[in-house]
Amino acid sequence: MSALEPLALSASQVAQEVNAGSLKAHDVAAAYARRVENLHRELNTHIEWDKEAVLNEVDKQLAYIEAARYAQKSLPLAGVPIAIKDNIMVDSQTVSCGSQLLRNHRAAYDATVIQKLKAAGALLFGRTNMDEFAMGSSCENSSYGPTINPWNRRHVAGGSSGGSAAAVAARLTPLALGSDTGGSVRQPASFCGVVGLKPTYGRVSRYGLIAYGSSLDQIGTFATSVQDTALLYEVIAGHDPADSTSARIAAPQGSLASTSSLKGKRIAIIKEFMSEGLDEDVRTHFDQALDVYRAAGATVETVSLPHLLHCIPVYYIIATAEASSNLARFDGIRYGVRSQKPGLSLRELYTQSRSEGFGREVKQRIMLGTYVLSSGYYDAYYAKANRIREMIRREIQGVFEQGFDLIASPTSPTTAFELGQKTQDSLAMYLSDIYTLAANLAGIPALSQPIGLCRKGLPIGMQLMAPAFGEETLLRSAQVYEQQINGTEKFRPRI
């Protein structure tokens, strides 16, 4: 037994110790596997957990890590477990996207981010639960049942990357990957009290991520601290020739140069976000967090961004239009589940397979997306939504051009709601993403960090947005905040 307790270490510390030889990657894997084994059922964080299979795969990686150590090559994520959202390809592993339709689908290749994680020495630690095809804000749309919030079993973990958020919050893994189309990393991060980062659109390759809304999707990170977030972000970011939308900018390094001051930083808060629908408790904690930022030297001013009020309809038109197209390939012909009903014609086979395989929310969004793209409605909906998207993008751009470094808001207007509370009311559910959508529509990076607990004891998150490729600003500012509040240890649920 190693003298160090792996579960007590951050991802950065694990990598450091493993690289130094003072901690065995094997022991890290064993410790985390035990914890997942004990807790995953209770929280339903994983779509499938086969300890043996995971550890077998980890064994291969252990050999690689050992070899690197002998070669005195330092691996940024040496021996660090990481859980992967179930919509990212890991070669020859099942990837179900939380759907019955893909319950038997094995990935034929590694996503670019997975290749990078493997090369960085990370240990792939299971596939996490999610809203089906990343459509949802509570993780209740998973065909494998909802993920439970580790802070309170009656509450949702948030969505769609709820499994990853809950797994990191409950310390089943120090790191996890999610995907964020309209807030699917930041909102569950906020609900679970961890740090969630959605990088700039094009910063992280989408190759191997099952697409939901292609122009909005971005793979994002979960970690318990800003430092670990930066570590993971730097491993997965960078240009990928296999992704035409990937930015031709070199991979970032040293995002977290040590700094403890935010002197001269200007933070904008959005007037329109601070009124209706915002929970008082959330508002109070947000105001206190701003005070912490002020104390670190930043100035805070209110700006008006009226077009942001259109984010929800614009998002649901664009995302569902793209989704209706992206999900067309799931037709039961080449892979996925095919209806076994006898005597079906080709057309009936498509209809029946998709009827059986897709859940209610997915069907609803495919229908909506098909409608907004259909001839006669395209201009009224899809084309118009794109024009408004451009206005939103410019409005946000304008804030940064005025000299603001960051835009701050609560991540979600409320803390985690109760299971079942919003499942019958799509609009109420959609509203929980109101603050996160803008970053996806504008393609800019955004980060959610925990800033407190509400009266019910559930975490509250604050969102920071920066200009495109301004991840460094996000990470450094968030880290200063973290230092000011003496770390994130208080955001560890008792579980």
Add this chain to the structure above:
Amino acid sequence: MSSKSTEQKSSDHGFNSILSRFEPVIGLEVHCQLKTESKLFCGCKTNFGAMANQNTCPVCLGLPGVLPVLNHEAVEYAIRMALAVGAIIRERSVFARKQYFYPDLPKGYQLTQYDLPYCENGSLTLDNGRKITIQRIHMEEDAGKNIHGDNASYVDLNRAGIPLLEIVSAPEIKSPAEAADYLKKLRAIARYLDISDGNLEEGSFRCDANVSLRPVGSKTLGTRTEIKNLNSFRNVEKAITYEILRQADVLESGDKVKQVTLQFDAAIGRTLVMRSKEDSPDYRYFPDPDLGALLINEARVQNVRANILELPEQKVQRFQDTFSIPEADARQLTEEKELAAFFEDVVQKVDGAVAPKIVANWMLSEYLREFNARQWHFDKPFVSSERFARLLKLLGEGTISGKIAKAVFEDMAASGSDPDSIIEAKGLVQISDSAAIKAVVDQVIAAHPEQVAQYLSGKQKVYGFLVGQVMKISAGRFNPNLLNECLKEALHGKS
């Protein structure tokens, strides 16, 4: 529609009589397969005849999570075609998704250019001097192929993702013959540009024809029908002719032509309805968010222009100017790029021993006859340019007569030998020994006193008979000029 009356009218007389009452308006959509090394959006090979699904990867199989990356070799080829038909190249063009369900369509949509194609407004001049507008050319990917048999259906996706150019003419073509000429010209250009093998049998050059009729003198267009997937010049002519007759029948019986999509059954020589306008699908085109716009700047166009090869029209002119051959010969010789190249090669190798006009005559008669009879291909020449030139050189130098040369050529084609060894083996060297010729001439004159008398009395025709007799004895080896000299001398010596 009465098919019987259509058959009766399909005689030339009936067709011409219809053309005196109706004016056909024909537009062609040509699909030209680009012979790039790899597919349009991935690195898979494009070779014909590979095992089913051998040339596939996650991208062209449309597996979940994959992304397309545009092949810039295909873009270069596309620019060449645009330049060759004098079209305008758009600086910014867009790939759209054309959505429909079919088993051979892996993604559930085809990537094609829609409202913003890369190329517009070119033209092509027919043999009869008429200029046909090319409205647009766009790039798109091919779909796969369904194979039906033994009570099951299979999908072969080798073709899926193969780059195609769709070349759309304005409805300015006026007859089936013009349609075939347009197609031949377009194919020759594609082959000259080295961007397509233009192989109709293998489907790398396919055509859809839009046909409508209007009363002669009318300015309004009639209802059009579309005939899909015509794969030979002959079928294009036959299908359009049939469709003109059919529509004329409909119109003359007082009915209206219905807007339908047809296929041409070459076996029975008729068009058959595939679908009507009512059940034509809504493709829900929208810009592909995974690709972004295609930007083609002027520098790139200039670069392609600088490297563009000689086109058929230019070659026809140059052949006339350089080789002093008639336009008709030049046209025939340039129909196939390889034939023209072979001709130039031979002209160079005979090195002035015979005039280019003689080379042209030999190419267009002897050479093409053997070539066609033996169904040879240019990539495997049945007679090398060296040997062909050597033969013509021997002819020019008087070593063999024209008649012998033809016999030797046939032998070369059949046996694959070189002309010198054939001539030597068969003792075919021309005899230019005046004494030897005179001896035979005297012998023939002595043997045919009657014919000699006829000749001397003014019957010129008999001269040929006497030449023939001399040649027969010499087995065709006497130098014809010397033979003439000797025979005339001998005959006139008698007078």
